[in-house]
Amino acid sequence: xxxxxxxxxxxxxxxxxxxxxxxxxxxxxxxxxxxxxxxxxxxxxxxxxxxxxxxxxxxxxxxxxxxxxxxxxxxxxxxxxxxxxxxxxxxxxxxxxxxxxxxxxxxxxxxxxxxxxxxxxxxxxxxxxxxxxxxxxxxxxxxxxxxxxxxxxxxxxxxxxxxxxxxxxxxxxxxxxxxxxxxxxxxxxxxxxxxxxxxxxxxxxxxxxxxxxxxxxxxxxxxxxxxxxxxxxxxxxxxxxxxxxxxxxxxxxxxxxxxxxxxxx
Amino acid sequence: xxxxxxxxxxxxxxxxxxxxxxxxxxxxxxxxxxxxxxxxxxxxxxxxxxxxxxxxxxxxxxxxxxxxxxxxxxxxxxxxxxxxxxxxxxxxxxxxxxxxxxxxxxxxxxxxxxxxxxxxxxxxxxxxxxxxxxxxxxxxxxxxxxxxxxxxxxxxxxxxxxxxxxxxxxxxxxxxxxxxxxxxxxxxxxxxxxxxxxxxxxxxxxxxxxxxxxxxxxxxxxxxxxxxxxxxxxxxxxxxxxxxxxxxxxxxxxxxxxxxxxxxxxxxxxxxxxxxxxxxxxxxxxxxxxxxxxxxxxxxxxxxxxxxxxxxxxxxxxxxxxxx
Amino acid sequence: xxxxxxxxxxxxxxxxxxxxxxxxxxxxxxxxxxxxxxxxxxxxxxxxxxxxxxxxxxxxxxxxxxxxxxxxxxxxxxxxxxxxxxxxxxxxxxxxxxxxxxxxxxxxxxxxxxxxxxxxxxxxxxxxxxxxxxxxxxxxxxxxxxxxxxxxxxxxxxxxxxxxxxxxxxxxxxxxxxxxxxxxxxxxxxxxxxxxxxxxxxxxxxxxxxxxxxxxxxxxxxxxxxxxxxxxxxxxxxxxxxxxxxxxxxxxxxxxxxxxxx
Numbered sequence: 001x002x003x004x005x006x007x008x009x010x011x012x013x014x015x016x017x018x019x020x021x022x023x024x025x026x027x028x029x030x031x032x033x034x035x036x037x038x039x040x041x042x043x044x045x046x047x048x049x050x051x052x053x054x055x056x057x058x059x060x061x062x063x064x065x066x067x068x069x070x071x072x073x074x075x076x077x078x079x080x081x082x083x084x085x086x087x088x089x090x091x092x093x094x095x096x097x098x099x100x101x102x103x104x105x106x107x108x109x110x111x112x113x114x115x116x117x118x119x120x121x122x123x124x125x126x127x128x129x130x131x132x133x134x135x136x137x138x139x140x141x142x143x144x145x146x147x148x149x150x151x152x153x154x155x156x157x158x159x160x161x162x163x164x165x166x167x168x169x170x171x172x173x174x175x176x177x178x179x180x181x182x183x184x185x186x187x188x189x190x191x192x193x194x195x196x197x198x199x200x201x202x203x204x205x206x207x208x209x210x211x212x213x214x215x216x217x218x219x220x221x222x223x224x225x226x227x228x229x230x231x232x233x234x235x236x237x238x239x240x241x242x243x244x245x246x247x248x249x250x251x252x253x254x255x256x257x258x259x260x261x262x263x264x265x
Numbered sequence: 266x267x268x269x270x271x272x273x274x275x276x277x278x279x280x281x282x283x284x285x286x287x288x289x290x291x292x293x294x295x296x297x298x299x300x301x302x303x304x305x306x307x308x309x310x311x312x313x314x315x316x317x318x319x320x321x322x323x324x325x326x327x328x329x330x331x332x333x334x335x336x337x338x339x340x341x342x343x344x345x346x347x348x349x350x351x352x353x354x355x356x357x358x359x360x361x362x363x364x365x366x367x368x369x370x371x372x373x374x375x376x377x378x379x380x381x382x383x384x385x386x387x388x389x390x391x392x393x394x395x396x397x398x399x400x401x402x403x404x405x406x407x408x409x410x411x412x413x414x415x416x417x418x419x420x421x422x423x424x425x426x427x428x429x430x431x432x433x434x435x436x437x438x439x440x441x442x443x444x445x446x447x448x449x450x451x452x453x454x455x456x457x458x459x460x461x462x463x464x465x466x467x468x469x470x471x472x473x474x475x476x477x478x479x480x481x482x483x484x485x486x487x488x489x490x491x492x493x494x495x496x497x498x499x500x501x502x503x504x505x506x507x508x509x510x511x512x513x514x515x516x517x518x519x520x521x522x523x524x525x526x527x528x529x530x531x532x533x534x535x536x537x538x539x540x541x542x543x544x545x546x547x548x549x550x551x552x553x554x555x556x557x558x559x560x561x562x563x564x565x566x567x568x569x570x571x572x573x574x575x576x577x578x579x580x581x582x583x584x585x586x587x588x589x
Numbered sequence: 590x591x592x593x594x595x596x597x598x599x600x601x602x603x604x605x606x607x608x609x610x611x612x613x614x615x616x617x618x619x620x621x622x623x624x625x626x627x628x629x630x631x632x633x634x635x636x637x638x639x640x641x642x643x644x645x646x647x648x649x650x651x652x653x654x655x656x657x658x659x660x661x662x663x664x665x666x667x668x669x670x671x672x673x674x675x676x677x678x679x680x681x682x683x684x685x686x687x688x689x690x691x692x693x694x695x696x697x698x699x700x701x702x703x704x705x706x707x708x709x710x711x712x713x714x715x716x717x718x719x720x721x722x723x724x725x726x727x728x729x730x731x732x733x734x735x736x737x738x739x740x741x742x743x744x745x746x747x748x749x750x751x752x753x754x755x756x757x758x759x760x761x762x763x764x765x766x767x768x769x770x771x772x773x774x775x776x777x778x779x780x781x782x783x784x785x786x787x788x789x790x791x792x793x794x795x796x797x798x799x800x801x802x803x804x805x806x807x808x809x810x811x812x813x814x815x816x817x818x819x820x821x822x823x824x825x826x827x828x829x830x831x832x833x834x835x836x837x838x839x840x841x842x843x844x845x846x847x848x849x850x851x
Contacts, residue, residue, distance in 0.1 A: 023289075027765045035771040041779045044787055050641045178617040185621060189628035199635045336686050338847050352847065356692035364690055371687040375607045384603060387596040388693050416610070 005101050014105065018113030026117055032077070033121040039070040040129065042194050056198050057227070063136035064225035067129055068148075069193055072220040074122040075115050076156040080107045081180050084167040097257060104164060104253070111160065140226055147231065148224035154238040155216045161245035162212065168249065171256030186211065192218025212241045266440060266472045267310040267333065272342035274303040274328050302328040304496040305342070312439075315466050315473040317487030317504070319580060325496040326476050327444060333474070334364050334442050347440055360389060363438040367448035370417075370429055377414045378428035382435060389436040396435065403431045407461055423454030430461065441465075443475045447482055459485050480580055505573075512574045514547040519560065520568035533559060542567070596693060597701060604671075604703040618707030626659060626714055629781065636782075644785030649725040651783060653809040656719025658781045660712050660742070661749055661804050665774070667708025669750065672700055673757035677767035680760060685846065696839045700754065723812050734814065741808040741821065744828040748803055749777075751831035754839070761842040773799070780805040800827055 022029065043066035046052055057065050084107065087093045096103040130137045140148065162183060169176035188194065190213040197205055197218045208214055219234040277297050303325040310316055320326040331337040332344055335351030335358065344351055349358035372381045379400075386396035404413060407427045412420055420428065426446065434441075443462070447455040459482055466473055466486075477483055483490060483504065490507060492500040500507045517534070521542045530536050533556050534548035548556045553571070560566065608615060633655055636643045643651055676699055679685035688698050723730070753770060760767045776799050784792055784806040795801040803824045810816040 025765060027763065028768055031766055031768050031772055035768070035775045037772075037775050038778060041776075044791055045636075045782055048786060048788060049636050049643060051636045051638065173613065175611050175614050178614045181621045182617060182624070185624045185628055189632060194632055195635055204631075331686070334686075334690060336689060336847055338844075354689065359690055359692040362690070364686065366683070366686070369683050369686070371684060373603060373607065375610045376603055380603045380606060384596070384599045387592065387599040388691050390592045390692075 004105075006105065010101065011109075014109040015112060018106075018110040019116055020113075022110065022113040022117040025114075029114060029117050030121045033074060033118050033125060036070060036073055036077075037125075039066045039073070039193055042066065046195070046199075051199070054199065055196050057196060060133075060136045060138075061225065061227065063133050064138060065196055065221055065227065067126060067136065068221035068224040069217050070129075071122060071126060072148075072152050072155060072217050072224065073193060074118055075152050076159055076216060076220075078111065078156065078159040078163050080111065080160060080163045081167045081170075081177050083107060083110065085170060085177050088170055093260075097260070104249075107164075108160065111156070138226065140224060144223065144226055148220055151220035151223045151234065151238065154235070154242065155220050158212050158238060158241045158245065159216055161242065161249050164249045165245065165252060168252040168256045171260050187213050187216065190214065191216045192221060209237075215241065266312040266314070266347060267308075267474070268343070268345040269309070269329075269333070270307050270343040272303055272306045272329070272332060272339050272344060273301065274325075274332065274337065274340045276300050276302055301496045303332070303493075306493065306496075306498045307342075308491055308498065308501050310472060310474065312472055313466070313470045314489065315462075315475065315487050317483035317490040318474055318476040318493070319483065319490055320476075320493040324493050326493055329493065330364075330442055330444055330474070330476065334362060335359075336364075360436055361438055362440045362442065363433040363436070364442045365429060365433045365444065365446050367426070367443075367445035370425065372417045372425070372428055372432060374418050375416055377416055378409075378420075378432065379413045381417075381428075381432055382413070385432055385435050391436060399435055399437070400431065403434060406464055407431060408457065423450050423457070426450060426454070426458060427461075430458070434465070437469065439469075439471055441471055441473045441475075443473065443477075445477055446475070447477060447479055455479060455482070462486060508573055508579060509550075511579045513550060514574075515550060515553055516570075516572040516574055517546040517548050517553075517556070517560075518568075518570040518572070519544040519546070519564070519566055522565040522567050525564060529563070593693070593697065600702055601704055605706060607703070608706055615707070618705070619710060622663075622707055622711050622714065626711075626718070629655060629659070633781070636786075644783050644787070646783040646785065647726075649722050650809070650813060652722030653719045653726070653812055654783050654805045655781060656715045656717070656722055657742070657745075657805040657808050659715030659718060661715075661745065661777075661780070663708040663711025663713075663715055664746060664749065665708070665753070665777075666711060667704050667706070668701070669753045670770075671703050671705050673753050674767075674770065675699070675702070676757050677760035677764055680846075681764055689843070689847070695843065696754075696836065700750070719809070719812070726813060728812060728814070734812070738808060738812050741803075741811045741816075741824065744824045745804045745808055747828040747832050748800055748824075751828075751835040752799070754835040755831070758835075758839055758842050761846050777801055777804070783809070800824075803827060 043063065046055065046062060046066075052062070055062065084093075087096070093103070096106060163180065166176055166179050166183065169179065190197075190200075190208045190211065192214055197208065197214050200208065215234065215238045219229065219238070222229040223231070223234070276299070278300050306325075306329060318326055318330065328337060332339050333346055333351055335346075335354045338352050347358060347361045349355055349361075351358065351362075372378055373384075382396070382400055385391075386393065391399075400413075404410065407430065409424070409427055409431065412424045412428065413431075417425060417428070430446070441462075446462075447458050450458065462473065462475070463486055465471060473486075475482065475487060487504070489502060490500065490504050491498060492507060500510060514535070516537075521544065524541050525539075525544075527536060527539050530539075530544070530546065534546045534552070537545035537547055539545075546556070557569075557571075560569075633651060634648075637648045637651070646654070676685075679688060679699065688695050691698065728734075752773060756769050756773055759769060763769075779787070779791075779795060780801040784795060784802045787795065792802075796803075807816060807820060807824060811821070
């Protein structure tokens, strides 16, 4: 039986091959993990700052928030648009389009394979963090952990769909990846990676809540760190963004493929 | 112009088995071994010579070529090109040589070749006036016109290769190293590149060392060939002598008036095929006249042909089998 | 020397022409520069408020640091990333061979082959921001002060270049860790804020190991007229040392490349 064109055998083959593929790039992935240290730099800055009081994160809560932000980022990084651009440039896309499997699944699988490869490195960095800040150590409850896991994967799904949207535009303009830069900037500043959402003035907070960005880092990080957070509102917003983006991506993708094949590529 | 004496190069290589298990094993415990890429190769090339350089993939062709341009340090032995030791890459040496690689390009992808040519002119310190004159001459020979002002990405493979040649020859090098310059080109484009190289060699007296998978390139351009096999020099000399070394037997084709059984040909060389009246024999050159005389005596022959085996077929077989 | 100048002009002329082939990119890059600076200022403002300081630096002084960071981020975008990031491509595609066969210094070639104009706009914006911050802080820019600041910015540029180059050149061995410079970039992002805002252990790290301090905080202190002489001397020593190390490492890397490549 196939669900969205997938059955068990396809899933197992895809994940297995992509994991093996990603293991070949373990050194590169380790460095990507290490290049995600920005939350820790921001933590050291916020810890010593007079402005800390307005964050509403006392004591170890701040440490836990930024560590969680680091972990959420590690497992929701999306680089789909770059992989897609390379595939299109090198002509690997055409054979993918001929296969009876939506090419987007291939990219989903390679991201999951990459996350699995990244796991030991991210855990190692978290371990070093706890060695330096032992008082911040905590073990989330099983329920809290599962919720955080789901929230992180939802964040991954939103980020993935956003990039797929840009990737679909590559069917029209070969340099559409430049748009990814424009998407990354609001993400960087408003997702909660550099400052918890509560650091921003109320007016900015109210406005940012209507964008997908705080649900990519801030919300899952708060769930993971055990902060008091409105679960229904957070998951509701994540689900709403997925449901909004998914049909958009599928439509745009189909139109793009039609255009691509019409041009005889 | 080029002197090579007992040149050798060894590499360390790591083995890896395919698959996940192989990956993990490779990660945990690397197995390494030393491999000779080139072993004890010696030859000399005189100024103005055009020499073909043959060998199967991995035979050591590219390694030798790179040692001659100074891109790879020899493990042992001596190389002298245009009076220089290549591995020092002295600017004076670099100004006198050029390297063209069929599968790699130095032209800027997004810009017309002219921009790359202007960069090269500056790098080699060629005054603009001189550069323009040379570009005009070379593009005339190469039959390049408005292609020089069109972005490289919009050129066909053949046009791109010709532009690559122009860029590589702008500084009038005396020694040309060409690694598969006709790779992937269609027959027409191959012929034009070939013709250009012959012209260039005649006009400038440049020394050319050429590798190619297309025997037509070699037969058309190179009176002398070097064949390298498993890192060692197997042949140095004329192409037809190589053919007789590789396959000393002659091919004799007979058309008989009446069919004959296979046993009738015992003592007449090796029977390749027998189909009704058509017979193919392979005969040692020394016994050729005796065999022909006996054949004419024993059978009624309608037609007779004696041939050398075609060289490209021989070399092709050699490359496919990877052994001699 | 004249040949190098002429080559450099040709290099950047072709780089500019390449960029202009993709007009949309130019617009997007410029927009990204403005948005990025806006976001950085918003983030910086979060640390400030009535009577609040960041590590003893007030808002206007912190703007100078942010301005110098923008300058060097621009330098990274304009020169370091497009050039040094391409070393791995040269190695992977084997086109480093072409570079090595040119009668011109190969480090010169790989370091200055191209540039991204968008980074230039960042440099200009950053200088403007630092100037504004200095003006608001009541700095009077005398010629000796200007010379001192420019000198420190040069020292900073040499340090930044050498650090990038040292890491990027390792891709001659390790093609698969081509992204090591991304780790450096992440650490360098700490230069957005004054050194004094960090805990003591990090301050030591940012002064001696990865000398981020010399990129932004020290030039800002020179501009504010409160830098100590030994610190400046240390900057010069570090710049000289790092540059020599980068040069030596490149020659060593090439020796490896030419004895190991196939």
